[in-house]
Amino acid sequence: MSLPVDQRRRLAALKTATTPELKAQWRDLFDTEPPAFNRRYLESRLAYRIQELAYGGLKPETIRRLERLGEELDGGDKRKRGIRADRDRPITGTRLLREWQGVEQIVTVTADGFEWQGRPYKSLSAIARAITGTRWNGWTFFGLKNHRGRT
Structure with a gap:
């Protein structure tokens, strides 16, 4: 079963939409404020939601x-489902994506830390500082924790 033409166009338009347009679509489709994640995350979740609405989502x-x-x-x-201790970092091999000033930054989780641009780092905060030139909480910068400390 394929998507109707208008839904296929809507999916294709996600790639060329501006970030404010993606956020507006998020508000429309999810009826919540969009998360502070990168553009790729917004695109993928919006694409899933458009298809979910067309096909009906998961079976009960x-x-x-x-x-x-x-x-x-x-x-x-259920409260524990949203809690993430700092020691519970992403699985080795996970790729973290963050767009910063129009450039996509990709970090790979390694067994003993992180890798960015072929160099090893012990912390996400060190990578965030290298990218931005200012101090950041690395977990917040890469969208693993919001500004209030919740995951």
Whole structure:
């Protein structure tokens, strides 16, 4: 089953939309303020949402199964699902993407730290400082933690 033509056009237009346009679409499709993540994240989530609305999203049985798996991991406490301790960093091999001043920055999580532009770093904050020239919380800069400290 393929998407209707208007939905396919809407998906294709995500690539050329400005960031403010993407944020406006986010507000329209999710009825919330957009997160402070990079452009690629907004595009991918908007594309998923457009398709979800066209096809109907996950089946109820899939949602129930995911909820059960979540309960197994956190003992049924939904508040714990959003908590991320700093020691729980992304899995080795994860690529973190961040657009800064029109340039996409890609960081790879390694077994003992992070890699950016072929160089190893011990912290995301050091990478954020190298990119921006100012001090940043690396977790916040790469969208792993919001400005209030929540993940």
